[in-house]
Amino acid sequence: MSVTDTTAAPTAPATPDDVPGWFFRVDREVFGWLLARQTAAGVTGDLLEMGAYLGRSAILLGNHLHPGETFTVCDLFDADAPDGDNSAEMTMSYRSTLTRRAFEINYLAFHPELPVIVQAPTSVLADGRIPADSCRFVHIDASHLYEHVAGDIRVARDALAENGVVALDDYRAPHTPGVSAAVWEAVFTLGLKPVLLTPEKFYGTWGDADAVRADLLARDWRGDGFRLDEEHFAGQTCHRLAWDDPSGRHEFAVRASSGAAPTRSLVRRVALDVLPPVATRAVRRALRAGRGAV
Incomplete structure (x- = not known):
């Protein structure tokens, strides 16, 4: 389909x-x-x-x-x-x-x-x-x-x-x-x-x-x-929060644990998880051209 x-x-x-x-x-x-x-x-x-x-x-x-x-x-x-x-x-x-x-x-x-x-x-x-x-x-x-x-x-x-x-x-x-x-x-x-x-x-x-x-x-x-982390600017106080994972791959682990194949390329996983949809499609096209459909 x-x-x-x-x-x-x-x-x-x-x-x-x-x-x-x-x-x-x-x-x-x-x-x-x-x-x-x-x-x-x-x-x-x-x-x-x-x-x-x-x-x-x-x-x-x-x-x-x-x-x-x-x-x-x-x-x-x-x-x-x-x-x-x-x-x-x-x-x-x-x-x-x-x-x-x-x-x-x-x-x-x-x-x-x-x-x-x-x-x-x-x-x-x-x-x-x-x-x-x-x-x-x-x-x-x-x-x-x-x-x-x-x-x-x-x-x-x-x-x-x-x-x-x-x-x-x-x-x-x-x-x-x-x-x-x-x-x-x-x-x-x-x-x-x-x-x-x-x-x-x-x-x-x-x-x-x-x-x-x-x-x-x-x-x-x-x-x-x-x-x-705590930040101060222009009289304002706020905090910054992020997942403390130096590899930057915590979302990929979550996807893998829910049944996604952990062997997918890192490039493809970054595209699926981080990029806007138009950029994701561009990465998919590039990968298809280089190694076959993903």
């Missing part, structure tokens, strides 16, 4: 690690820890994800949804993009791999019912459909275009309750300068307070950063094999 054939139902994943995506161990641990700490403290509120791809992070967020709370996922999936730049971005990065059908099958493999799905540009959330101060956690991983990310950040600011946390993906990737611009603009002009930086995500709050930081530091990250 061709990868562009979307008529046949995708196979349901056996484990969350089987869902394609770029949601790596350090961020899975941070999401789970912060959400669990909120629950332990009796903090309630809704969850919001802007940009879901095939559901890898949404599945984890759904694990922390409690009765009376709403989990909203907003993504274009296979709908038309609202403008030419966004359409080009979607075509370059995802083509036909991102479908609502695939997301729903993946999510329902681990949860009895779907979240509230808004299949539309994330800009529609600015119309007030997410009640103000209603969310305790917001994940932004949609468009990489500056104008769109800046709008998503404003939606998150209005949606988050006191001490709610926002996680922003690709804040430092070289192929996403628009995200970097929007994130740091929010820090210096919109009052967003950085709390934690990982290699892939920025975590911040418009509330009491010290309180969120205290929750974060309640865990012995170093004892669990992570590297944790």
Whole structure:
């Protein structure tokens, strides 16, 4: 079957690690820890994800949804993009791999019912459909275009309750300068307070950063094999967290333990785990040309 054939139902994943995506161990641990700490403290509120791809992070967020709370996922999936730049971005990065059908099958493999799905540009959330101060956690991983990310950040600011946390993906990737611009603009002009930086995500709050930081530091990250550093800049304090693995191959070990062949080439594994989809396809083509299909 061709990868562009979307008529046949995708196979349901056996484990969350089987869902394609770029949601790596350090961020899975941070999401789970912060959400669990909120629950332990009796903090309630809704969850919001802007940009879901095939559901890898949404599945984890759904694990922390409690009765009376709403989990909203907003993504274009296979709908038309609202403008030419966004359409080009979607075509370059995802083509036909991102479908609502695939997301729903993946999510329902681990949860009895779907979240509230808004299949539309994330800009529609600015119309007030997410009640103000209603969310305790917001994940932004949609468009990489500056104008769109800046709008998503404003939606998150209005949606988050006191001490709610926002996680922003690709804040430092070289192929996403628009995200970097929007994130740091929010820090210096919109009052967003950085709390934690990982290699892939920025975590911040418009509330009491010290309180969120205290929750974060309640865990012995170093004892669990992570590297944790404190940073100070422009009157701000935040921490950097990364998996303390000099080989840089911790994600590959996770994939191997879930059934992936450990003998695949390092180049291919790096492409699958780290690069954006368009670059991954380029690596695959190069490898096919050199050594046969991978």
